[in-house]
Amino acid sequence: MIRTTPIECEKKVVIPGNHDARNVGDLCFEEIFGPRSKVERYEGITIVGVDSTQPDLDDGHVGREKYEWMEHCLDTNDFKVVALHHHLISVPKTGRERQIPIDAGDVLELLIRCGTDLVLCGHKHVPWVWNLNGMIITNAGTACTNRVKWNIPQSFNLIEIDEEEKGTIKIYRMYSKGGQELVLEKGREKTMR
Template identity: 30%
Template sequence: MRLAHVTDLHLGAEEPAVVAGLRADLIAQAPHRLLVSGDLTMRARDDQFRAAVDLLASVGKPWTCVPGNHDLPLDRPARAFDPLGAYRQFVDPEPEPIIRDGGLLLLGLSSPRPYLWKGGRIDAAQVARIGSDLAGAADLKVLMLHHPVFRSEQRPGEALVHGADDTLRAAAAAGVDVILCGHDHVAAQAGLRGMIGLMSGTACSWRVRTDESQSWTMLDLDGDDLRLTVRHWVDGAFRPARTTQWRRTADGRWHA
């Protein structure tokens, strides 16, 4: 199973050359599915959503996404009363998808909130869904949300999503293998209570962090071995920057 984790496209603040390079690299690497953890747009405008959907569709593979905080409108009345209206119209009427695809079982959760625009929240009802929707056996169980549930080495002072601890506890109990996040615009991995936490950088915008370029991450599952390859934008193309090998032991826990 090969999956691509892509996040923080920020269409509306994109670098056109990087957009073209991202499309070409995703086509060349041929993942089975793209997993997109939010911030498709910069300002939640209709044309930005259309551009993001066109880009993802052009890869020619199934894709699944959740909203990010930038996918909520800046207009305060719209944000307060219909925060995901444009997202539902242009991207997916279901902002919290459940995917069963071969050996993949994925639950996406919507973490942006109008009143917690930057930090986000996972509430009690969403935590309960982790246990119910991710029950049962799968080759790989994935939980995806936009806001981070762990801190990266690059940005250790960044806040976690509200409800992070409850989310991790429920995910571990449900046997989640990988938690995908975005938001911080850095490529990072961490062991989380036997699970793997994975963030990727902004995929194609100019909003990069110090010492980070645009990036996405490839996940290659072979039985109980999972290879994570970060692909950074360097010298006009996406190229492999580093690879980490994780192994799942008999108790279901992952170790690098």
């Protein structure tokens, strides 16, 4: 049975992946999860979810029409997190690069200019972490598909942000068959806006 009722949760940020945008899945996605792009503010943390999908295509695209909205959402002293499906930087060991968002350079510049602390992305099913000008970009693996690359085990990221400081971040790679690995621990380096 396919779930067709909205998921009840007080605060959630769920963004579509390329398979969600196929065959008018983008419309179904909104019925179940709500808007494909949204912002949630928690105590000292702002999470901006951005739809980077295009209907019936694997390629990513954020779009200039979302830039001003993103800038407005990120105009805060909070710890800033942006989540999108498509990776903004090529992921090692994934072969020929064809699916970085076509506007990745502009998106990266916007995120750095706005003082974004953490970017969450996926798409390639390979986990990786970058530190770009003090902004952490973490690519998730995959927790449930067997479509993994280069014998890389299924995994997902568990992210801890220090409750007191809202700036010390730890990223753990959690393996679907058990075990975990600390892949990043970093304090907030940016000056406040």
